[in-house]
Amino acid sequence: MTQPGAQALPRIPAGRRQPFHSSWQVKLLALLVAAYAVYALGQLDFSYDRFIRGLDNGARFLSRMFPPSYKNWDQLLTGFIESMEIAVLATFFGVLLSLPIAILGARNLMPAWATWPARLIVTLCRAFNPVIVAIVFIKAVGFGALAGVLALVVASIGFVGKLFMEAIEEISMKQIEAVRATGAPFLSVVTYGVLPQVIGRLVGFCTYQLDANLRNSTMVGIVGAGGIGGALFAAFQRFEYDFVLAILITIIAVVLLGEFASNYVKRIFHV
Amino acid sequence: MAVVLSIKGLTKSYKPGVPVLKGIDLDFEERGLTAIIGSSGTGKSTLIRIINRLVDPSDGSILFKGLELSSIEGRHLREARRRIGMVFQEYNLVERLSVMENLLTGRLGYVSPMNAWRRKFPPEDVAHALELLDVIGLADFAHQRADSLSGGQRQRVGIARALMQRPEILLADEPTSSLDPKTSVEIMDLLKSQGVNNGIPVVVNIHDVELARRFADRIVGMTGGRVVFDGPPDQLSDDHLKLIYGGEGWLQ
Known part of the structure; x- marks a missing residue:
């Protein structure tokens, strides 16, 4: 005799249960890009100090632009x-x-x-x-x-x-x-x-x-x-x-x- | 009647070893409408497109009024195409051009590219175009863009464009397949009467067996890349249709 409950779900192999693909290649690529960005910052002498000093210079430069001159x-x-x-x-x-x-x-x-x-x-x-x-x-x-x-x-x-x-x-x-x-x-x-x-x-x-x-x-x-x-x-x-x-x-x-x-x-x- | 177009031993394979046409022999005389029937994928379209070399044949001969079409190239091919009018299933009008410009497209083979670009066509071509617009009942549509027309109107323009060539044969590849039944009858009527009036043969690929029976003087049935029936419509029996389309359930 078959019972209604006996109709078990078909067995799905473990590998196919995951609803989304996760690709190790994509993860590796993201990691490499991040690592290279950090390395390049160091190479180009991009430091927090310089950035702050730069902002200061920029502000002075901008203030000297005003007011615009149309005399030429x-x-x-x-x-x-x-x-x-x-x-x-x-x-x-x-x-x-x-x-x-x-x-x-x-x-x-x-x-x-x-x-x-x-x-x-x-x-x-x-x-x-x-x-x-x-x-x-x-x-x-x-x-x-x-x-x-x-x-x-x-x-x-x-x-x-x-x-x-x-x-x-x-x-x-x-x-x-x-x-x-x-x-x-x-x-x-x-x-x-x-x-x-x-x-x-x-x-x-x-x-x-x-x-x-x-x-x-x-x-x-x-x-x-x-x-x-x-x-x-x-x-x-x-x-x-x-x-x-x-x-x-x-x-x-x-x-x-x-x-x-x-x-x-x-x-x-x-x- | 003299034979205008004679096809002999024509084969075509798009992929090597898979022939679509397996040796077609057909003669077309200088008058009358021939309907080619057959199920989809049986090579009807290929056959009709090989005649004006929109598709190149693999082997065989196509003799059109003494001119061998199967091997010509370049200028000779263009000059041969001028003499062959073609009507398409999806009308193939240049959508953004006006009805008049689409009609005059039929004369491009006779007008230099420079004059065509400047829209300078001989006055007799323009007169012919206006006359044909009257024939197809679209006299007021000359300046409308082709994409503003209905399907039936577009197909009439398609036929007029082919007639502008003053062709010596008119080919039509499934001219009614995209149209409703009433418009289909009108289009077949136009093809038939224009063939008679201009004294040229008309070759039509068609799905609709009843339309073919009603308008054709001769029916050619194809299946599997071969001609399996060739005769007047009243000789086309149910047995022939079973042979052409396969099965019989659809006949009842």
Whole structure:
């Protein structure tokens, strides 16, 4: 005779009773990271004493920044106009060059012999910080805005090129197939099948890149590649901290303005 | 009637040793609607896509008005594709383009990329597009974006796009599978009448046996990558359907 209670639960092997995985590899990795952080702090002479003294210096530095001084406003204006020009030119040429590179690099449109060189170019463009690229271009074309523009064109290709390539790889191939089936040449497949599917996102990338270039253009000036960064660095060296603050405030204002502008552009294009 | 398209010994394997098509021999004459029926995965779609080389055949010959399609590449392939209209199951319209732009896509094979980019099409193409919009009953939709249309409307645009090519044969890969029964009948009606009016053969893959019987002049039944029935609809018996789809419970 079978009783209801006799229907025992099936025996589960001990190893499977644990509801969650616990991996010793993850624990070991966390331990190693923590140990390395402590070691690196010691190596870099990062002590509590220095930290406290640093805070003190920082406070004195900040107090010397107030009130911001706009008496050199003409220097500020020239610097910003140049920065703006660097950002716009770099975005324009950067995006223009990104388009063919991204199409060549998209694995759903192109064979391997085209994709890997295009991907290599994009990876190289992303490999270095714009400041380092700017230093290289200063050696090549001399001090000034041209080096800044070239450095940011490279950065733009690295960023827009990569994102655009990924956007193209996500498009619906059904639409491409239909355009191909009409006997359209490749360039027409691109303009009628590929671009309509990605144009909205491309506008988004461009505005984002303009925003990034505006910020970066203030930075490449520090190494002598034109724009407001040069004035900022000079002011630091002359200990004109009140002018430094004036420049910093203006940079914040310009970046915010850039953000509003890109939102506005996105609204026009319905993205 | 003259044979327009002649397929001989056609095989296709996506993976080596696993053939999807195992030697297809079919001739299509210059008129009439042929329905290809068969269960899913039996190679109907592959067969129709091999004709305009959206899929490459493994072996065999596809002779289209004296032109061997199975081996051409590049410009010759594009020129051959211009002469073959294709309608897709999921319409495959370019969603963000307008209805008019989608129709003119059918002329891309004849217009230079530069002129296509600048939307400069010959006036007779634009006139033809407007005419076709009337035929498919979407005259007021020229400037609407394709993604704002209903399924039936999209498929009509898909058919109009294929007709814009002034094709010499019209292929349709499951054109009614995503549509309701009433719209399906309308789409089949449109395919049939356009084939007759333009004097071109129409080849349609279709799941729905009743629709096939109603509209086709000829039915080709496929199973397991082979043709097992080829004849007029009134000769298609229940025994044939059992052979094509397997089992019989579904017939009652």
